[in-house]
Amino acid sequence: MFGKKKNISQIDAEQLELIQNAQRRIKQKKRLYTHFVIFLIGSLFFILANIILGIGKDFKIFEIDWFVFAILAWLFILLYHVFNVFITHKFLGKDWEKNQLDKLVAQQQQRIGKLKEKFVKEETLVAQSEVYNEILSNPKKANELTIIVAAGENNAIGKDNALIWHLSDDLKRFKTLTNGHHIIMGRKTFESFPKPLPNRIHVVITRQKDYQVPNDVIVVNSLEEAITYSRKDVQPFVIGGGEIYKQAMALANKIELTRVHETFDADTFFPEIDTSIWKETSNRFHKKDNEHKYSFSFITYKRI
Numbered sequence: 001m002f003g004k005k006k007n008i009s010q011i012d013a014e015q016l017e018l019i020q021n022a023q024r025r026i027k028q029k030k031r032l033y034t035h036f037v038i039f040l041i042g043s044l045f046f047i048l049a050n051i052i053l054g055i056g057k058d059f060k061i062f063e064i065d066w067f068v069f070a071i072l073a074w075l076f077i078l079l080y081h082v083f084n085v086f087i088t089h090k091f092l093g094k095d096w097e098k099n100q101l102d103k104l105v106a107q108q109q110q111r112i113g114k115l116k117e118k119f120v121k122e123e124t125l126v127a128q129s130e131v132y133n134e135i136l137s138n139p140k141k142a143n144e145l146t147i148i149v150a151a152g153e154n155n156a157i158g159k160d161n162a163l164i165w166h167l168s169d170d171l172k173r174f175k176t177l178t179n180g181h182h183i184i185m186g187r188k189t190f191e192s193f194p195k196p197l198p199n200r201i202h203v204v205i206t207r208q209k210d211y212q213v214p215n216d217v218i219v220v221n222s223l224e225e226a227i228t229y230s231r232k233d234v235q236p237f238v239i240g241g242g243e244i245y246k247q248a249m250a251l252a253n254k255i256e257l258t259r260v261h262e263t264f265d266a267d268t269f270f271p272e273i274d275t276s277i278w279k280e281t282s283n284r285f286h287k288k289d290n291e292h293k294y295s296f297s298f299i300t301y302k303r304i
């Protein structure tokens with residue numbers, strides 16, 4: 001109904017050129033062969049003409065019969081022909097030769113490009129699998145999962161889904177430490193922010209399957225999933241709140257604690273730090289002043 005497609009010859013320009021060159025080559029060789037046969041017959045004729053028919057019997061050069069020189073001269077021409085066919089025009093002329101060389105170079109470059117691409121892909125895969133194996137065999141070595149928290153003397157951390165104090169130097173420290181890193185948090189802590197913090201990757205944990213978040217915020221359904229997601233980060237931070245801290249204590253390698261030297265009324269608390277597991281490695285005191293209603297200390301703990 002719609003007609004049949006015509007069977008178009010699939011010989012492309014390159015194939016046509018190769019066929020034409022092959023034909024030229026065959027012609028050249030045929031001509032050389034004919035020359036050779038004529039040379040043999042001609043030489044035989046010279047010999048017979050001289051010896052049997054006696055043509056130029058007395059014509060000698062340096063006591064050598066003339067036909068020997070004639071045959072040698074012809075042989076020289078024949079050799080030149082051979083040279084022409086097999087050496088000078090071995091590749092059917094300079095243009096053809098250059099053309100073939102260009103093609104060869106292009107093919108080689110293509111091959112090198114493909115090899116390079118393959119090499120880069122393999123390198124990336126090897127690197128990725130090495131990182132993955134390292135994480136599996138030793139999670140501590142892979143990254144430094146760090147809890148960052150501000151807690152009162154009674155471990156109070158929040159009330160009515162908000163912080164209990166405002167300490168600007170503590171916020172500055174939080175910003176400096178977490179800048180550029182993954183920050184892992186519970187859904188309630190995320191909702192306590194007016195908006196996502198700049199220059200950090202937010203990983204929000206919730207049991208809800210269709211929890212809606214702004215673009216660039218990552219939603220996961222467990223702490224383990226959050227840690228897995230943050231594995232490429234050398235130091236992902238767990239930033240709260242109470243529920244998530246409790247679960248992260250067994251997995252973290254480091255705690256950056258701001259101990260606020262006051263006891264607070266709260267509904268959310270940080271777990272007790274077990275000093276048989278955690279070793280204090282630094283402690284810096286910050287006194288109370290006009291901007292800071294309470295004195296506090298920046299304390300770093302590392303897992304023993």
Ligand SMILES: NC(=O)c1ccc[n+]([C@@H]2O[C@H](COP(=O)([O-])OP(=O)(O)OC[C@H]3O[C@@H](n4cnc5c(N)ncnc54)[C@H](OP(=O)(O)O)[C@@H]3O)[C@@H](O)[C@H]2O)c1
Nearest residue numbers: 150158161162163186187188189206207240241242243244
């Ligand atoms: N002082 C500080 O340094 C600090 C830091 C951060 C927060 N805070 C304070 O802490 C309080 C919030 O802490 P919070 O304990 O109430 O809440 P949260 O830990 O921030 O979030 C709890 C929510 O996380 C989700 N979740 C917890 N465990 C999960 C699990 N295993 N799998 C899946 N989802 C899980 C649940 O979300 P769904 O209900 O959606 O399933 C749960 O309701 C606020 O007052 C905040 O201001 C203080």
